[in-house]
Amino acid sequence: MKPTPAEQLELYTLMVRSRVFEETAGALVVSGEIPGSWLSGIGQEGTLGAIHQLRPDDYLTYTHRGAYGFIGRGSDPKLLLAELLGKRTGYSRGKGGRHIADLEHGILGKSGTIGGHAPLAVGVATAIQIRGGDQVVMSIFGEGTSNRGTTHSSMNAAAVWGLPVVWVCENNGYMGNVPAPMYTAVMDIADMAVGYDMPGEVVDGNDVLAVHEAAEEAIARARAGQGPSLLELKTYRMRPFGETSTDLRDPAEATAWRAKDPIRRFRSALIESGVLTDGATVAISEAATAEMETARSYARDSSFPAPSDAFEDLYA
């Protein structure tokens, strides 16, 4: 079902907010205020078409890339940036950095080992199944991450147990600077679904409405107790692997993909269909910029944890 105009606007706004957040974070890496790194998801915001449809009581597990998981679920950019700056006010009190949990919004944390979150998604879905109820878990990962044994064993277990997991593979064609054919045997990760007797679908990941449509079906299926499915979103990372990494991909390829920027594409469509005006476009962007500036100030103004804080939080 196509989202209503209001939903479309909301989706568009999330995409813009996510991008501005990431631009802000990227600049803070360059300035050295973020002492770690940031793995940008700019260009991959089409994934929000899937994330946006989760209910507040659903769960999301994510890998390493992008802010749209958080923004889409309703996390507070202030606490996100504070965490990235290592401040005590951050989501993980400065202990996590890029390892951020937002339990209130069903984001249970980040695995430092890529692909380590897949079995966790199986566990969350197990909890849903044992407790009863129709929540779902969405688990996002990259095509490189599909190589890991965790991905396979988790998809198999989810299928065997009929668990409410929506697996979302963001296939951006690269692992770092290495092109996908050097590490994945199949062109379409969706083909892997055959090995788990679950639906697998390839979607244009830069077409947020196409993602929306495909995800709707997968979520409905999971909610109805019909088990997991796999969506593969074909997309492209518009930034280097990490904000401080060297990008060795073909610049012509990047240019071609930039024309397919999911935000620009969605904006054109929305303007064409009259859902969005030029004025509203500017207003949304300005609001996002103002919001992220406020968040940045908050993060900057927050204090660092005290050394003694290091000795807390180990055990409950």
Added chain:
Amino acid sequence: MKPTPAEQLELYTLMVRSRVFEETAGALVVSGEIPGSWLSGIGQEGTLGAIHQLRPDDYLTYTHRGAYGFIGRGSDPKLLLAELLGKRTGYSRGKGGRHIADLEHGILGKSGTIGGHAPLAVGVATAIQIRGGDQVVMSIFGEGTSNRGTTHSSMNAAAVWGLPVVWVCENNGYMGNVPAPMYTAVMDIADMAVGYDMPGEVVDGNDVLAVHEAAEEAIARARAGQGPSLLELKTYRMRPFGETSTDLRDPAEATAWRAKDPIRRFRSALIESGVLTDGATVAISEAATAEMETARSYARDSSFPAPSDAFEDLYA
């Protein structure tokens, strides 16, 4: 290509020798002379149709079940039984027990963690590829073992690198006493091949000639540098999981499968086609029995390692 009558006789003889070996080993577990256990492959000797076609310079990696890997490659039953009895004359000098290597015949050892051998098979094939040459690696595993991440990551790597691996899944429908639908999402493990863009074929594992035919193609493919493939042999384990385990499977099912015993079936066919006479059948069995009795005596007469031997072999 159907094996010649002489090859068929050889194959039949290997099957019989393997079974008598396993009966001998099983009895030694019951008598307590084998201090560990034995995971019998009786009923699954159809796999020899694949193993038998390897060249002397090829490699085999195996999991945990059956003796046909060794017998098929030409290992010496004396040294096998001596190892199982923990004697110094055994293949692994008594240090391995069921962990047996026979380097001379391309069997590089056994992983105690099931599925741990899959990445090793990838490595052996990598060595072949780097050195150049047309050797192949056959890697045998159970359908339960297909659940492991090692299996997935290894199949993907073998496919990406175009390695000469023949993956052979012995699907005996159970992991211990648990039936396959409780742990594998697909009925046919061969379906997994789709996710690695390699051929996957289901074969009647109790029809040794069918296995022979399917394996011939897979081996030829690997030898020609066309990459890995997956054969799934549908079969049944005629013994409990281990010789000391309780068997909780449906006895009616076992009876039905016993009628499909790969040795009996092959014998009937060979007699019908005139390749085998009743007299030859008896002679083959008697020879196998005599051989395994000799092996048992050898193992029994061998001495245990000295305690000081424990301090050898750690480093080269």
Added chain:
Amino acid sequence: MRTLTTSQAMNEALREEMRRDPSVYVVGLGLYPSTGDSATNGLVEEFGESRIRSAPMSETVIAGSAVGAALAGLRPVAELHLADFAFNALDEILSKAGKWRYMHGANGAMKLPIVFLQGIGGYVAAGAEHSQSPLALYWHSPGLKIAVPTTPYDAKGLLKTAVRDDNPVVFFTHKLGDSGPVPEDEYLIPFGVAEIRRAGADATVVATSYMVTLTLQAAQNLEGQGVDVEVIDPRTLEPLDIETIVDSVHKTGRLVVVDEDTERCGVAAEIGAQVMERAFPALRAPVGRVANPNLPIPYSPPLEEAVLPSVAKIEAAIRATLT
């Protein structure tokens, strides 16, 4: 009092806790159908296949899904069978379970109530990958609690405590098992309280699990020779009741630690270091270590005996502290 095996005692603990709390469930290999003397025997019949969840063969999924379920509010018991197999789930146990709460700043008072059941131990001719006791591997890593019961009584009481703990607990039981008295009435045993298995004045020996059995035998042999050994069983390594050990060393001046695990960076090294830090002046001899001399565990019984601790080796180590 009744006599139960360790498995039976653990079975009772699981049954009681699962009846008491619907958020407790078990996940592991081969839990269906029930087979004989195991900690999960008969549970699937009472609690069904959802809460006694037979898993695909993936220790990664067994352990990792337990972490996910715990984060979502359940109290999983992950049955990993042998500690050797759990090597396939070390990222999940060490990093996901052990570090997750801290790494996320205890976000929203995040809890990880998980029990990881693992069988340990040799002396059964099972070879290098079915005989290990990797206590130090876990103790070395932050954020886990570690229980190593010796008797069925302790196994039951500690397992109930483990299930109720809001933190991940690695729970090791020896595959040789044991049998002993277990009361009918419910009881729990707190973590971090050592049991003095035998009081003595001449030397202190710290041992866990099956090593306690061997040590008590050694102590009895030495008693005949006029040496009076105190045997302490910490029961949990994390938290460790170091006070009881230090008090004993203050009394005896001698310490031997017996550990089935490999010696290097092992339990004996750690307990020795802690005792040195707290009671250096009391130590009248170097801390003795009886452990696997850094070898894989061989299959053949005479070799296995050469590698693993024995009554004779323990006696010799105690004697060495006395000369």
Added chain:
Amino acid sequence: MRTLTTSQAMNEALREEMRRDPSVYVVGLGLYPSTGDSATNGLVEEFGESRIRSAPMSETVIAGSAVGAALAGLRPVAELHLADFAFNALDEILSKAGKWRYMHGANGAMKLPIVFLQGIGGYVAAGAEHSQSPLALYWHSPGLKIAVPTTPYDAKGLLKTAVRDDNPVVFFTHKLGDSGPVPEDEYLIPFGVAEIRRAGADATVVATSYMVTLTLQAAQNLEGQGVDVEVIDPRTLEPLDIETIVDSVHKTGRLVVVDEDTERCGVAAEIGAQVMERAFPALRAPVGRVANPNLPIPYSPPLEEAVLPSVAKIEAAIRATLT
């Protein structure tokens, strides 16, 4: 003499060994195309994609395939990037590589010439799963050799030795890197020979990798206060040059071990135990341990500094042995 970074020195070592011996190859993530200052920089251009083998994202395959290739006669170098990621390959490294030869009775003189490259270390705000230095996790396990070079000079010489060793070697380098003089002429550094980084009479400090740098600074600070510290860098933990350490303790009577890894069952506990066993009468104070106090490594710099060893903590520990 030229000045090289650790990566450059390792790069030379790999290049020289790969030219010398066609059975040497490298497998790991992201080896294509070459990027800047890494140990594998430029190698794919010289040796091609078969011998500089960019792998799928599976540490299990990277490490496990190295074991298989070694069994089949090659000499793999498995580049695992961070030690944290190698947690996904512990069954492969600890059990397949470490125990395989022994478990199979050295069948046919089986060899496992593998180098597992792993980056370690914190102080870079990378968080709990990108900052670990799990030295003891490997040292605890039998059958592996362990190199922990500090300087580029040592990194090159030890790496060449590692590649030629017929046993599995875990080769740790700190992600902070280092730079220093490296001669043009070929050289190898044998395993098991410690380097005395600074001679001193009052206290012995054993440290590896970046901990050597911190310790030398602490020693310099203490020198100004009249305390003369001897700093020993073992360079390899397995084999360990315990003689050099014991000799030093016989001279100084005091020992501190500095280790970036978690303290419990760590390198300091083990070296302390070995020294106690060999030189108990010489010890005039308990062995000091400066290590991570059993916490995951936090992200925020002030927290990270609170957890990891520092010059001040090392100074304090040395002082404590003197009072």
